[in-house]
Amino acid sequence: MYRRPSPDKLPAGARPDFFYKDVHMAAPAQIIAALLQPVFAELAEGADPMLRPSSRSGFDFQVNGSIALAKKLGRRPDEVATLVSSGVALKEVCESIEVTPQGFVNLRLDDAFLAACVSELAGDSRLGVEIAATPLTVVVDYSAPNVAKEMHAGHLRTTVIGDSLCRLLEHFGHRVIRENHVGDWGTQFGMLIEYLLDVGETEGAHELSVGDLDGFYRQARAAFDASPEVQERARRRVVALQSGDAETLRLWGVLVEESVGYFEEVYAKLGIGLTRDDIVGESFYNPMLGDVVAELDAKGLLVESDGAKCVFVDGWTTREGDPLPLIVQKSDGGYGYATTDLATLWDRFGRIGADLAVYVVGAPQAQHLAMCFAVAAKAGWLPSPEQAVHVAFGSVLGADRKMFKSRAGATFKLVDLLDEAVQRAGEAVSARSLELNDSERASVARMVGIGAVKYADLSTDRLRDYVFDLDRMVSFDGNTGPYLQYARVRCLSIFRKAGLDPADYLGGGVPIQVGHPAERDLAVALTGFPAAASAALESWSPHKLCAYIYELAGFYTTFFENCPVLKAPNEESKNSRLALCALSATVIGQGLSLLGIESPERM
C-alpha cells in the first residue's frame, strides 16, 4: 500500500468557504496536490501548484503553477518546473514526469498506484466521498408553490435543483432542514375564500382536489375583477383572516388542505422527498412579523417614508435615483413579502440556529433577496453575509426562446409535462425492451421519463435560461438522463448475461489492472467522483456532477468497445474488467441518486 500524506497536510485555506475540503485519499489528484503543495509553499508564500487534468495524450495531470511561481521568483519556468517536480516523492506515484520548455509539468500516474486507488474506491461504499469534518445545519428553502395555484415549469427548477442540493448536503454529512415556503397567506386569500363560498365549499374543494388549481384561481380572479361587491367582501374577508376569525380560518384551511394534497401528488410523481412536514409556509411566519418589525425599530433601523415603515440599505436606488427602501410595513399597516422573508432569516438563524440558509429562488428575485440579506445583516440576525445564499436560476423557455407558454399564452401544467415525458419514455422503452412485463415497463418508463426531465433541468448551468425540449430530454443520445441510465444498465447487463453478481466485485478485493489505455482512462475518471460531487456542492451547481457522470459514461463506452470483458484474455483481466464495470455502474448510479434520479436495473 502507498504511504499517503495525512489529511492535515492538505492545503489549509484551499476552501475559504464552509465546506472544508473533505476529499478522500483514494483520489490521485488530491494525493499529488498534497505532495506538491508544501514544495510550492516553501518556495513562495501561498503558491498554488494548480494541478489540473491533462488533455495531452499519455498524461493524466499537469502542473500549471510552476510558471506563475517562476515569474514570482524571477527564474526560468522550466528550471522551476524541474525543481518542484524532482524534490518530492512524485516518482512514487507517477511513472512519467515531463517538464516542458514553457514550464509545465506533465504527469502520468503509475499503473500500480492508479490500480490501488481504484481498488480502494471499489472497497468504499461512499466511493471516496468523506463525511464533512464539521457538519453544518443547513436550511434549504425550495419549491414553494402557491395555494390554489398550479405548479408550472418554474416550480420544476426550484424543486429539482433544491432536492439535488439537499441530497448532496446530506451525503456530505450535513444536517439539512427542508423548508417548503408555500404561498399560503396574504391578501389574495380574501378573494379565494369568497370564491370558495360562491362556488360552494364542496364543489370548490373538489376542483382543487382533482388538480384544477388554475381553473379555480382564474375564476376567482375573474369574479373579483368583475364585481366591486366581491372586492369589498374579499377585503373584509382578509381582515377576518388576519384577525383570526374561526370560520374564516376554517375556510382558509380547506383551500390549504386541498392544495397541499395536490402538491403531494406532484411530489410523489416527481419522486421528490418533500412532504407536508416540510411545509413552512408564509402563514407560519405571520405571527412573527410584528416582532420582526419591532426589533428593527428597537435597533433604530426603521425609517418612515410616505407612511410606510422602511429600512434603507446603501447601494440600491429607485428608478428616479432615490434611495430604495425595503418596506417592512406598508402604509396600511399590512406586511409584504419582504417582512416574511426577513422573518425566515430571523427564524432560521435565531431559533433554528442554522449555519447556512439557502434560498433556491429564481434569478429575478436577486435584488429583493440581497436587500433582505443586507437588512438581516444590519439587524445582526445574519452571523456573516456568506451564510445566506441565493441559489438563483434562469427561466424556462419554449422552443421559440420566449417564456415557456402554450400558443394560447397559458402556462403548461407541470403534471402534464411530467405525464407526457413518462409516456414518451414508455414508448421508447416498449420499442426495445421485450423482456419486460407490463408493470416493470411502467416502472422503468416512470424512472426514465421523470429522470429525463430532471436531468435536463440539472445538467445546464442553473443561471442560464434553458429551453424546455421534451424530444431532446427523452433522447437516448447525448447528455441526457436516459443515456446515463442506459449506460449503467449496460454495465450491469454483462453480469446478468454471465450469471454473476456485481456486488462480488465491489469489495475492493478484486485486483484491478489498467493495462489498456481505455482501462486507464476509465480508472482515472472513476477516481474523480468525490471531487466532482464536492465541486457541485461548493458552487451549488448540480450540472458539474452531471458533466462528470456524462464524461465517465463516455470513458466507459470506450472501454466497453475496446476491452472485451467476458472474453478477456485471461481470468485476472476478466475479473479486473468486471470490477471496473461494477464500479462504473455504482458511480453512475450514486451520481444519479445525488441528482435525485432513479436508476432502473434493466430497460
Place this chain on the structure above:
RNA sequence: GCCCUCGUAGCUCAGGGGAUAGAGCACCGGCCUCCGGAGCCGGUGGCGGAGGUUCGAAUCCUCCCGGGGGCACCA
C-alpha cells in the same frame, strides 16, 4: 437612466487564468458476422465587438452592441 444576468459550431450546451476551445444533435464520408446497434471511426463548422491587465484571456477589468430580468407599499 441605474443595477443584475446572459451572449461559445447551424441547434442545445460544457469549459470561468494555462498548451491545438470540447460534447451531443444536425450534416458529410467511412467501419462493424464481436459481451445490448440506443454502435464505432473520421470530417465540415465557433468564443458578439473593441481596448486593457498578464509570461499566458473564451475565462479577469473597462467601454460598446444584442437578449432577458429588476428598480417602494403585488408576492
